[in-house]
Amino acid sequence: MRKASTERHIPDILDCLAQLSNNEVPTPPRLARATLDILPAEVWGKPDYVWLDPVCKSGIFLREIAVRLLEGLSDQIPNFDMRREHIYREMLWGTATTEMTGMISRRSLYYSRDASGAASVIRFGSADGNLPFIRSNHTRPKQKNRTADGSCSICGAPLELERGEGRENYAYSFIHGTYPTEEMRRMKFDVIVGNPPYQIGTEGSNRDRPLYQYFVDQAIALNPRYIAMITPSRWFAGGLGLAEFRNDRLNDRRMRMLVDYPRLYDAFPGVKIRGGVSYFLWEREYNGPCRVQTMWNGNPIGEPVERCLNEWDVLVRRNEAVGILRKVQGAGGASLASKVSSRLPFGFQTNVHGASTPTGLKNPVEFYGSRRQSWMARSDIKVNAAAVPMHKVLMHRAYGEDGEPPYKVTAYPTLVGPQTACSGTYLVVGAFPTAEEAGNLDAYLRTRFVRFLIQLRMNTQDIKSDTFTFVPDLPMDRMWTDADLYERFGLTEEEIAFIESQVKEMPAHDPVEPLA
Template sequence: MADSLFNEIYNPDVLSCLANLSNDEVFTPPEVANAMLDMLPQELFSNPDTTFLDPACKSGVFLREIAKRLISGLEVQIPDLQKRIDHIFHKQLFGIAITELTSLLSRRSVYCSKYPNTEYSVSRFPDVEGNIRYKRIKHTWQDGKCIYCGASQKEYDRDSLLESHAYQFIHSGDKERVFDMKFDVIISNPPYQLNDGGNGKSAKPIYQHFVNRAKLLKPKYITMIIPSRWFSGGKGLDDFRKEMLSDRRIEKLVDYENFKDVFPGVDLAGGACYFLWKRDYNGMCEVTNFDKSKPLTSNRYLDENEIFIRQNLAVKIVKKIQKQNKYYLNKKVSSRKPFGIPTNYPPKENGIPCWFIQRIGKKYADKKDIIDNNQLLNKWKLLVPKAPIAGQTDFTKPVGFYYDGNIRLAAPGECCTESWIVAGAFDTREETLNFKSYLFTKVVRFLLLQTVVSQDVTKKNFCFVPDLRKYNITFTDEYLIDLWGISKDEWNYIDSRICNIGGDDNG
């Protein structure tokens, strides 16, 4: 009875189970791999000459699912099953593993044997690798960084028994190509980041190197699943964001704000996306995003705004408000470290009153350490935390940015560390409080949300929030709805995305 129950009712895909195991290497669930394959022209799987490459094999799921489609699609052209399998595995499917362990796992998934030169392989090869290669290589150091991936020499120039994370696909020049051939399709879920040797758990993105390298090979199609943080740029991603948003060859983009909707059990702020890049395409992009698991699709240019707006429903609202305004708060909000004082600055016994992280509160800074190039010190200031939504990674849920408990009203003569940014500086306390009421409206916080793909908020995230220039009244959502002609349906959508304000007023 137990055997029958297990075989007939509970028969999980081992790669689905594996996809839930670890945050270190994010394995792709088979259903996600198939959703990516569905974007490709399906006639590719009926062509015995189509070639596929996964340059970052982990579980082998992409090659395995492609093999299934080819075995079905080539049945008429190659009727003999064994000949068909041999042709597919020897002539059409290729992979580069990211570690020795994943090379064994991938071969086991694809060839049914981690050593394809044995009798247990569904298709025999003359060597132990088959067409899923792995070679341990070294970083190429220059001035303490790898010239290919930017890895820190301090972190990764290590013992040969430890993993170097020098991924072969992005550490090889044209003369060192793993496979001396052209590929029609490059498909992958590349590694996402490397420790960069900074404070704490500081890491730098690496997935952009896989995308850029794939483009250099000029395949007909590229589809990869990567974190969505590139939408707004940031550490190591500014040039990549600019190039991707302006690339008219990206035919489709599917975006999930909640990373767990794609990779159950894995949590990463900003969500994930996968795309279809088509070499011979030049046009608008079909953007699909998921709202409460329902796909919403529209066709648009990805670079129509400086920062990509994820939600299709939000695009109309942002455009409506943009048409009515000329000035925006990204020009008013301060840069990080507004007074030149770092987060780890030790409080002084006396000096200039200074706001530190929330648990420390207001202490003192030495006057000689303060930089006031923008003449903010002698103004009334609204201080907002640079990480107002720390701990929240799922932006599909109602999001709260600013409330009375996490902002500070700084009087003239007071400064702050880089734990805060100055959202606005004014001559009077009344203006500052009016500006605070504006920032606390759901409409404004909704406009801010459209630029957020991580827990940090900087001045660039205010690029869709109008600067009204005069703050001589207490602002409400009702006032802004009337001012900008926001419809009832638009308001209902805004209201569903932003939580109510809570906390105690310290102003």
């Protein structure tokens, strides 16, 4: 009979820390350690390096750095007390995102929220130690350059967040010019690490504005030797206002490594971050391809692959997909994106509906809107009028799904006949004079092959015309099947198996029958 273990499991209190707000997600200790693992091993033996976490929420990064430096510097500074004093006083710096996270972070790093007290691991001259919360203010735009919604000119936050000294305003000091402080201006940081706030609500909009790119850009502007940061992965292929940031990162040959967690809840258990998260290593003296590694259920999928991130205008996140896309692109030809409508195919918003019946309408047009069909007069349609009398294939503009692959990727395409139009709930993917051509496009969009190529450009639920950029614009004078497409582009059995592991089969329907 096996003897029962008498060892007690002592949980890490930072594993139990709940999400602090909608835009601040504490870093699980396991993820913080994994992020630090991608730094070169020699950094832990450098007593002259200065470390900075400019976005402290729990203090986990600085705590884990301290643990590693205490071991790594044992040869250079053999006396433990002197080594600890040097590390905490001279090497570790940070600033908190809020007053509360400052107290939590100091408790994690110094064992006391009061760094000047007797309980602190070393005693500083102030309660903040090297880890203060610096209050900042959002920047009101000058009138001539005023943003459309009157929001902060730096981060885009609504100025109504300025609610007095006693309330948090989320004007983070690292990106609002107050940290490093004036007294620290001559300091040179060697390593910058952290998990910045991801987003902030914007006035008059139901869409949150991403913030993390400003922290990455500011970290790079300080020109350290290394940067290791966690961010959402939405920047790979989308995200509100992230086009410039994406272009900069894809073309930055100092990006040394990128580790991607596409699976929901994998990196942050219990926190829904659609599109997943990733962390990267930026190295000032490096100039070359980036090593890309995908993680799934906490484990790496295959070996990391070195590749140039700017091969396409978006980052293809799975290494297994790169060879498939190269074959498709190498075949040449136009992209289906050129045939896909704008966000509002006929100029109508998503909440627009017509009359419940065609009675009394001159030249009635059947109108496809959100959750129902209605009727409009032909004369009411001013945008894209030439498409009204044609056979069309519609695609829902928003489609999201959770869970494990294989994924559906898109909603079912919808075939509609002549004298039809739609609201912005849909995109028009193609318009044809014949029902047969429209039916063939419908079948084409249902193939795993096409939806796989769409998936490569999707990190959110939004589908736009450029989501179809990787999809070849093949002639619709025949019905395409997956077998035809695999053969046309010379895919191997391994490549086919990967596509089919990622994308569900979608049932076809009669290519000539319009759907109501």
